Amino acid sequence: MDINTILNGLTDSQRKAVLHRDGPLLVLAGPGSGKTRVITCRIAALIDSGVYPSQICAITFTNKAAEEMRQRVLASGALAGCHISTFHSLCVQILRRYGGPAGIEPFFSIYDQSDQLRCVKEAITACQVASSNFTPARMLYFISRLKNDLEDDQAFAARADDFFGKTAAKIYTKYQQILRKNQALDFDDLLVQTAFLLRDFPDVRYTLSRRFRYLLIDEYQDTNHAQYQIARGLASEHSNICVTGDPDQSIYRWRGADIGNILAFEKDWPHAVVVKLEENFRSSPNILRKADRLIAANQKRKAKTLIPTRPEGEEVQIRVCEDESEEAGQVAEDVLQTLAAGGDPRDIAVFYRINAMSRPIEEAFIRAKIPYQMIRGVEFYERKEIKDLLSYLKLIVNPADNVSFLRAVGTHSRGIGGKTVQRLQEFADRYGLALLEAAGQAHRLDTAPASARQRLVEFAQFFGRFANEAKGQASELMDSVFAESGMAEALRAAGDDEAIENINELINSAAEYDRSTEEPSLLDYLQTIALYSDTDAYDPNAGRVSLMTLHAAKGLEFGQVFILGVEEGILPHERSMEGGPDEFEEERRLFFVGMTRAKDRLTISHVRHRVLRGQYLRTVPSPFLYEIGYAGQSSGAVDFSDDWEHLEEGGTTSERAGISGVRKYVANELVEHEKFGLGRIKEFLDLGENSIVVVRFNSGKTKSLMLKYANLTKVR
DNA sequence: CCATCAGCTTTTTTT
DNA sequence: AAGCTGATGG
Numbered sequence: 001m002d003i004n005t006i007l008n009g010l011t012d013s014q015r016k017a018v019l020h021r022d023g024p025l026l027v028l029a030g031p032g033s034g035k036t037r038v039i040t041c042r043i044a045a046l047i048d049s050g051v052y053p054s055q056i057c058a059i060t061f062t063n064k065a066a067e068e069m070r071q072r073v074l075a076s077g078a079l080a081g082c083h084i085s086t087f088h089s090l091c092v093q094i095l096r097r098y099g100g101p102a103g104i105e106p107f108f109s110i111y112d113q114s115d116q117l118r119c120v121k122e123a124i125t126a127c128q129v130a131s132s133n134f135t136p137a138r139m140l141y142f143i144s145r146l147k148n149d150l151e152d153d154q155a156f157a158a159r160a161d162d163f164f165g166k167t168a169a170k171i172y173t174k175y176q177q178i179l180r181k182n183q184a185l186d187f188d189d190l191l192v193q194t195a196f197l198l199r200d201f202p203d204v205r206y207t208l209s210r211r212f213r214y215l216l217i218d219e220y221q222d223t224n225h226a227q228y229q230i231a232r233g234l235a236s237e238h239s240n241i242c243v244t245g246d247p248d249q250s251i252y253r254w255r256g257a258d259i260g261n262i263l264a265f266e267k268d269w270p271h272a273v274v275v276k277l278e279e280n281f282r283s284s285p286n287i288l289r290k291a292d293r294l295i296a297a298n299q300k301r302k303a304k305t306l307i308p309t310r311p312e313g314e315e316v317q318i319r320v321c322e323d324e325s326e327e328a329g330q331v332a333e334d335v336l337q338t339l340a341a342g343g344d345p346r347d348i349a350v351f352y353r354i355n356a357m358s359r360p361i362e363e364a365f366i367r368a369k370i371p372y373q374m375i376r377g378v379e380f381y382e383r384k385e386i387k388d389l390l391s392y393l394k395l396i397v398n399p400a401d402n403v404s405f406l407r408a409v410g411t412h413s414r415g416i417g418g419k420t421v422q423r424l425q426e427f428a429d430r431y432g433l434a435l436l437e438a439a440g441q442a443h444r445l446d447t448a449p450a451s452a453r454q455r456l457v458e459f460a461q462f463f464g465r466f467a468n469e470a471k472g473q474a475s476e477l478m479d480s481v482f483a484e485s486g487m488a489e490a491l492r493a494a495g496d497d498e499a500i501e502n503i504n505e506l507i508n509s510a511a512e513y514d515r516s517t518e519e520p521s522l523l524d525y526l527q528t529i530a531l532y533s534d535t536d537a538y539d540p541n542a543g544r545v546s547l548m549t550l551h552a553a554k555g556l557e558f559g560q561v562f563i564l565g566v567e568e569g570i571l572p573h574e575r576s577m578e579g580g581p582d583e584f585e586e587e588r589r590l591f592f593v594g595m596t597r598a599k600d601r602l603t604i605s606h607v608r609h610r611v612l613r614g615q616y617l618r619t620v621p622s623p624f625l626y627e628i629g630y631a632g633q634s635s636g637a638v639d640f641s642d643d644w645e646h647l648e649e650g651g652t653t654s655e656r657a658g659i660s661g662v663r664k665y666v667a668n669e670l671v672e673h674e675k676f677g678l679g680r681i682k683e684f685l686d687l688g689e690n691s692i693v694v695v696r697f698n699s700g701k702t703k704s705l706m707l708k709y710a711n712l713t714k715v716r
Numbered sequence: 717c718c719a720t721c722a723g724c725t726t727t728t729t730t731t
Numbered sequence: 732a733a734g735c736t737g738a739t740g741g
Contacts, residue, residue, distance in 0.1 A: 062731075088731050113730090137726095187731055255730065354728055356732085376730085396730060417717045452717095531731065549731045575729055590729080614732045 002050040003041045007033040008059075010275060017273040019045040024269030026237075026262070027244040030306055031291075031596035032557065035244045039216050040069060041241060044076040046214055054180065057212035057234065060086055061219040063532055065555055069218075071639035083212065088531045089185065091168025091194040096527070098204050100185065107523050108392050109184040109401045110530035114382070116140055116186050118403055123174035129167055143172050148224040148256025149186035150195055151177075181434075183400040191226035196469050198233030211239035220245035220265075220554070224256035232268070239269060247302065251551060251590045280306045280596075282557055284313025286497045287602050290628040297627050298585045306596075316595075317603045318630050321619070323563070324357070331562050334603065335370055335545060337420050338560060345371055347559035349546040353571045357564060358547055365545065374638050375541065375548035385491065385499040386506055390526070391670035392481045393474075395436060396466045397523050405435040409459060412490035416459065420452040436460055474525035475511035482507070550556045550594045561598035566591070567606045568620040585598065591624050604628075 007015050017025055019042055029035035039058060047053055060066040066084045074080060082088070096106045105582035111119065121135045146156055153176050157169035179186060185193065198205045215235045217223070220243035223231065243265060250259045266272050280288055285308035292306050303602055316545070321327040350361055358374055365372045380386060391407035398404070409416055428438035442448070442456035456543050462485065466477065482488050482503060491499050513528070514520045546558070550571075565571060572587035595602060606621045621630065 086731065190731090251729080252731090254728080356727075359732095414718070414720065419717080533730065549729065570728095575728060611732085 003037060004033075006037060006277065006279075006281070007317075009108070009279065012584035014273065014275050018042060018275055018413075018641065020049060021273070022238070022240050024239050024265075024272035025242040026265045026269075026272050026274045027242070027250065027277065028262075028274065029244055030279040031248055031249065031593070031708050032280040033277035034281055035246075035277060035553070036065075036069065036072075036597070038277070039218055039244060040072045040076060042216065043073050043082060045501070047078045047082075051214060053079045054083070055213040055214070057090070057214070058082065058084045058216040059090060059218065059231075060084065061222060061555065062086060063089065067220065067614060082534055086531065087223075087230065088190050090399065090530070091190040091230070092531065094194050094197065094208065094528050095185070095190065098197060098201075098208075101180075103180055104185065104193075105400055107183070107398050108527075109182065109398045109404065110190070110527055111139075111179065111182075111184045111186045111403065112381075112530065113388075115184070115403050115434060118406075119178045119182070119186075119281065120171070120186075120191075122177050122178055125169050126174050127167070127170045129171065133164065134167060134171065139168065139171050141287060142168055144188050145256055146172065146524075147192050148226055150192060151228060152192070152196075157168040165412070181400065182402050183398050184403070188226070191230065195226045195229040195233070197499060198230060205233050205236055209234055214239050214240045215242070217241070219249075221247050221250040221259055221262045223261050225258055225261075226256075226263045228258065231482045233559060239271075241269065248298075248304065248589055249554065249593050251554065251586060251593055253586050276304075278305060279568060280305050281309050281310050282599055283308070284310055284600055285598060286313050286315050287595060287598050290316050290593055290602075294595065294624060294628050294660070295592045298588055300582070314601050316628070318625060318628075319599075319603070319605045321605055321607045323607050324360045325364070327564055327605050328360040329606070330605070331361060331603075332364040332368040332370060333564070335365075336368055336614045339370070343560070344543075345545045346540060346543055347599075348562075349556070349558040349560075349597065350562045350564065351550050351553050351597070352564045353550055353573055355549060357570075359471060361564070370549055371544040373542050373544040375546060375552045376533070380502070381532065383499075383502055385487075385496075385502055389478065389482055389487060389503060389506065390529075392487075393522060394526055396463060396477070396481070397526060399433040399436045399463070399467075401436045405439075408485075409439075410489055411485070413485060414459070415455045416452065419687045420448055420456070420588055423447045423452075436463060440464070451702060464512060472522065473514045474522050475514050475519055478507050478510050478523055530665075532691070537684075548654055550590050551595050554593055557597050557599055559599045560601040561594070561603070563594045563602070563604045563605065565610070566604055566612070566622045566625055568622050569612075570610075570619075571622050571624065574649040588624060588627075591622075647682075 003019075010018070017023075018027070018038060024657065027035060027038055029038070043058060045058055046056060058069060060069055063086055066086060068091070070080075070084050073082065073084070074465050081280065085093075087678075095104075095108070100108060106634060111114075117136055117140060124134055124136060124139065146152075153169065153173040155232070156165075156172060160166050161168045167346060179189065184379070198208070212234055215231065222245070222627065232245075243262065245258050245262045246384055247262055250257060250262075253259070266274060283291070288306045288308045296299070296303075319330070321330060331350060335345075339345060352358060352361075355376060360375065362372070381390075388407060388411040391404040392412070394401050394404040397410055407420065423445060424435060424438055424442070425446070427433075427442075428435050431438070433441070437460075438445075439456040440460035442453045443459070445456070448456075466481065488500075488503075491503075497677060507584045510525060513525055517524070546556075550563070572584055576583040576587050595604075604625070607619060608618050610617055
């Protein structure tokens, strides 16, 4: 797409602003409007007008997008050397160079979700909170939201006034202490600490803002408060901040993204030039009309239309199938037809709301021998053997990393079991040592038998050998650690060829990193891959059909798109319905994002029955379908006849909950009873006014109650 | 110490 | 359906 075509409807001064002018710039761009192209062209134009590439900092939403943008900038003839990365990667660079919070060394570990979970569990245990209201997952989510809003544990503790808040504050503080002790930062900390660094140290802010004289941020609608503050800090000296985004494509509210950031841009930067790109160069008008109708249903929205530029194409197809395997089979059939007609598998994608829905499609594609790539299935870096090997390496780089110690020590049977580890932990706590340090002094560990002490010392000595190699090449070190740690032997003994294969793949990718990086080091490697997700592994040229979640589809485009499972409870997802109208609208935006990925052909489907969480359930078409003009069976015209048959097959009555007009409760909803307190719905038997609910109360008791007498209230 | 198994919960989306 | 925890026995 030619840049002049993209900027076609703009005034001369707007064009100038986009390509050359200093100062704040907001590009409000709908789907398929060429907004990423606008960024690369601005970068090229800036360099062309004499700006040094090293003075430009562009921020993308994913590593993949960063990589692509780098290539495009190079292809446009501009010099290499501008900084293009995600917020998180940028923060790692900054923290390593300018220092993180007090007491954190540059070799900090980056903790992913499972590491965080371990730490928060430890924190909850340490705070001696024994309540189902403080589950690790819930606390982690809660803490994450606070961090996204830049509220540290002190600040939160100061304003928490009820029991939940005070307890949460204690856990938050403890959690931060644990991270600190491990010399670790979690994903959110990377942002928080960078934001604080820029806020509290004017000299750092000044230096960085002078270094990056031009700041460009893509997908600005999905920035959270921490990212917003970082952006402000980075642009503080020059106001050369260019952001692009589309409020209608904001789909990360649950992660703290604040749509207000893009909506308030003009207030934040009073002299901002605002450019709207409403023409769509991607999709056929048939697709755009439907997408437009859908998104128009959102209340909290600035009106905007999608202006088609392409000729009429095929009508959007909406179809219903019996169950998910039939749905998958139909997709496979359609794909085969497209391929037979000379279609390119690279240009086809299948989207779904949740990862768990990928399996039937995979099976259908395997059967039909359709080549496919799944984005984010079993995540590579989440695999046990990968995390195991990486834990050794992390421990070499950061000996204080107890989470990695615990993982490494347990990778295979080496005569160090739970009891020994527990004794070691007590010992380490008593003397204020990291676990690895404590293991090195295990001869003093008089609570453990001599054999165990000996093994601990050997384990520590193993790391002593590598202590000075943290600066070396990543792949060589990885190779020798794998061979000498005993992991290789253990995997071979177990005959786990798949694991060994994965390890080889990891070592190969590390070798690739060593080759392609200017100053490779184990430290840099570990901090880099910690931010790498499987979404980044998407290969547009792989010659395969792509399978991914709707979230992963953001920023991509395909000739033919299938969107599966557009049903109530799936899209919108049931968990989003608890969250009120805002979350409901976000689900609608998610569907909108999915639809607008399609260039020529779009097929949307829903099924009558679906297996969910191991249960065969009846489903209802998504309300979104009717919003795009679906005339299929409406909920009033549902055929009840097979319900009996269904019940006789052993299904529970709650399965019917979805089709009743008086549906009041669904499984898992939180309710309160004036006598029994809080509880969760286990089952809802829809018998009209005689409906019965089965509730499992927090006391542990499960009760069946007549709805009309129970006087239940929904919580939140 | 470690392997195994039954029984339990848990289940969105991701940097 | 799948993953985790805790108990059991070798």
